[in-house]
Amino acid sequence: MGDMPVYTIEGEGGRTRVVIAGPLLVSTISGLDRDLRAHEDAVHEVDISAAQPMDTVGAWVVHRFAAAHHADITGAGRDAKVLLEAVAHAESTAAIKPEPAPLLQRVPETVGATVIEMAVGTRRITGFLGSIIVALASSLFHWRRFPIRSLVRQMELVGVTSLPIIGLMSFLVGIVIAQQGAIQLREFGAEIYTINLTGRLSLRELGILMTAIMVAGRSGSAFAAQIGTMKLTEEIDAMRTIGVSPAGMLVVPRVMAAMLMMPLLGFYAAICSIIGGAVISDLQLGIPFLTFLSRIQEVVPVYDLYVGMAKAPVFGLIIAISGCYQGMQVSGNAEEVGTRTTKAVVQAIFMVIVLDAFFAVFFTEIGWG
Numbered sequence: 128m129g130d131m132p133v134y135t136i137e138g139e140g141g142r143t144r145v146v147i148a149g150p151l152l153v154s155t156i157s158g159l160d161r162d163l164r165a166h167e168d169a170v171h172e173v174d175i176s177a178a179q180p181m182d183t184v185g186a187w188v189v190h191r192f193a194a195a196h197h198a199d200i201t202g203a204g205r206d207a208k209v210l211l212e213a214v215a216h217a218e219s220t221a222a223i224k225p226e227p228a229p230l231l232q233r234v235p236e237t238v239g240a241t242v243i244e245m246a247v248g249t250r251r252i253t254g255f256l257g258s259i260i261v262a263l264a265s266s267l268f269h270w271r272r273f274p275i276r277s278l279v280r281q282m283e284l285v286g287v288t289s290l291p292i293i294g295l296m297s298f299l300v301g302i303v304i305a306q307q308g309a310i311q312l313r314e315f316g317a318e319i320y321t322i323n324l325t326g327r328l329s330l331r332e333l334g335i336l337m338t339a340i341m342v343a344g345r346s347g348s349a350f351a352a353q354i355g356t357m358k359l360t361e362e363i364d365a366m367r368t369i370g371v372s373p374a375g376m377l378v379v380p381r382v383m384a385a386m387l388m389m390p391l392l393g394f395y396a397a398i399c400s401i402i403g404g405a406v407i408s409d410l411q412l413g414i415p416f417l418t419f420l421s422r423i424q425e426v427v428p429v430y431d432l433y434v435g436m437a438k439a440p441v442f443g444l445i446i447a448i449s450g451c452y453q454g455m456q457v458s459g460n461a462e463e464v465g466t467r468t469t470k471a472v473v474q475a476i477f478m479v480i481v482l483d484a485f486f487a488v489f490f491t492e493i494g495w496g
Contacts, residue, residue, distance in 0.1 A: 132159045132178065132185075136168075143170050145198070148177035151185025163192045176202025186210035255452050259382060262374035274380050281384035285346045286392055293341055297329075297396035300337060301403025304328055309412050318412055322419055325404035326427035334397030335389075335435045336483055339442040342389065343475035347450035350381050351471035354454025355464040363455075373455075382447040389443035390436050397435060430495045438486050442479050449475040 132149030145166075149155070173193045178185070190211055193200050203211060227233065266273040308324040354377055357363050363373045405419035453471035457463045 131155050134159060134162065142172060143168065144172040144174055145170050145192075146174045146177065147189065151175075151178050151181040151189065153182055153184040156185050156188055160188050163188065166192075170196035170198045173198050173200050174202045175200060175207060176204075178202075178207070179204070181207050181210060183210055183214065187214045190214050252448070252452055255455070256448060258374045259378055259448070262372055262379050263383075265372070266375055266379060272375075274376055277376065277380040278383055281380045282388055284349070285342065285381075285384045286388035289342065289345055289392065290395065292345070293338055293392055293396050294399045296337060296341060297334065297399035298403035298406075300333060301325060301329060301400030301405075302407045304333070304400070305404035305407045306411065309408070319414070321404070321408060321412065322414070322422045323426045325408075326401060326423040327431055329397040329400035329404070330427060331431040331434050332483070332487075334400055335393035335439050335442065336479070338389065338392045338396040338439075339446065339479045340476055342385065342392065342443070343446045343449075343479065344472055346385065347446045347475045348468045348472050350447060350450030351454040351457075351468040352464055354378075354451055355457035355467050358455065358457045359461065359464065378447075378451045378455075381451055382444060385443035385447035386440045387443075389446075390439040393435055393439040394432075397432075434486070434490050434495055438483065441482060445478045445482065446475045449478065 130150065132147060132151055132155055134145055134147045137144045137146060147159070149159075151159070170193075173189060175181075175189055178189070181189075186207065189200065192198075200211060228236070305321050305325045309318050309321045312318050312320055312324070354363075357377070363377075366373050366376065401420070401423060405414075405416050408414040408419050409416040450471045453467040453474070457467050
């Protein structure tokens, strides 16, 4: 009989009988299941007297084959009969996809589930932020254990390696601002104010905002993917087992790197944007490059720079926390890593834009508008 189940076909008195022999177990049934599915000839009887042992999967395969051919099952022992009755009663005629609930019921349910999910998520993120603060305080009190090498490495990944893409993006944004602004201002004979427009927008808003969006898509997603993969491979559980805090070793360096590098990247992006505006102004508007730069110093108030730099660490904190939090929530399978990475980017960009609007109102109210 061997270790794999087999079946033979016997014919007698115009009746076709299929005799199944061997272990009908989930670990051995795959080949027999494939053969039985391919069997198309008429069958009147299925003999399983030699099919031992049998589990639920084996019983289901036999029952499905017999039902498909309207055949009788014979030779079943006591245990086999119990399993066959169980799988027969397990059949359901219900629709695979249930009918949707009425609209008036579905909408409140969806809204309620969303509100509850937001409340639970807010509580978890608050707790996560608290664990980061505790880990940071512990690192300051025990500074010899602070992962300085990890911090330097994350500063390199967040800041240094992102300089080319942020610089190019900001340069092109500056060109667009100056070129489109000049077209609109030309109607009023005020092309010279293109300098004001480019300088103030770059230093106050777009420099840091575009940088935050780029860092969220680049570094925030990397944080979520890295920590999520470590969660799947149980490296984080291993760290807890040996007494190492994952928040202190993984999260704190990433949060600090993002907060420290965002002001520098934001200032760098603003300068690249201004240079882009100066280049297009020199080529199309007849404003000399050096005149554009010197005029920037006269028309852009210094508090615009302060506003942009004040927002930068907050944006960095939001991006890093979102990425690390979503990475820590990974569980189940590798698909969850991609889902959580996407959530981290979307959540970070959304919060950055919301906070930018809040800061715009706040600084206007205090007279820095």
